[in-house]
Amino acid sequence: MTKSLYFIYAGGVLHVGWAVFHLFFPRIFKWGKALEPLDPVNRNIMHIINLCLCFYFAVAAYLSLSFAPELADSPLGRKLLAVFAAFWLLRLALQQRFFKMTHPLSLLLSLAFLVTMLAYGLPLVWAGR
Numbered sequence: 001m002t003k004s005l006y007f008i009y010a011g012g013v014l015h016v017g018w019a020v021f022h023l024f025f026p027r028i029f030k031w032g033k034a035l036e037p038l039d040p041v042n043r044n045i046m047h048i049i050n051l052c053l054c055f056y057f058a059v060a061a062y063l064s065l066s067f068a069p070e071l072a073d074s075p076l077g078r079k080l081l082a083v084f085a086a087f088w089l090l091r092l093a094l095q096q097r098f099f100k101m102t103h104p105l106s107l108l109l110s111l112a113f114l115v116t117m118l119a120y121g122l123p124l125v126w127a128g129r
Contacts, residue, residue, distance in 0.1 A: 004072045004123035011084065011119030012064030018116070019057035025050050060084055072123055081124045088117035 025031065026047070035043045063071065063080065071077035092113040099106045 002072070004126050005068045007119045007123050008064050008068040008071055008081070011116060012061045012068070014112075014116045014119060015057045015061035015064060019054045019061065022050055022054045022057065056087075072127060078124060078127055081120045081127075085117050085121035085124060088113050088120070092117060 031046065035046055038046075064084075067077070071081055092110060095101075095106065095110050095113060101107060101110070
């Protein structure tokens, strides 16, 4: 097995973790109370966006864990790797833009976003050589 496949499988496991983490957002961030001041439409949008992210993470995990060789070795697979890497690069950039990078949790999350991006970005770079 090539090192690219290990990275893609690791990305799949990370996506499982992101999906589970997001399923607990309402409890972690106390959305029942925190979102109370919002009108029902905006409150529900938060839940819908979060559940859609969970679905995306689950799909990315499934594709990574079930089709890693195809992701590494086909043109369509490499495009999907690029999408996965770009998502996490964007998430990392947004973290820098919207949160204080002095807080340890923000730094830890940024590192996790970078690791997830590299799980897909490195196989993509290696495929281009």
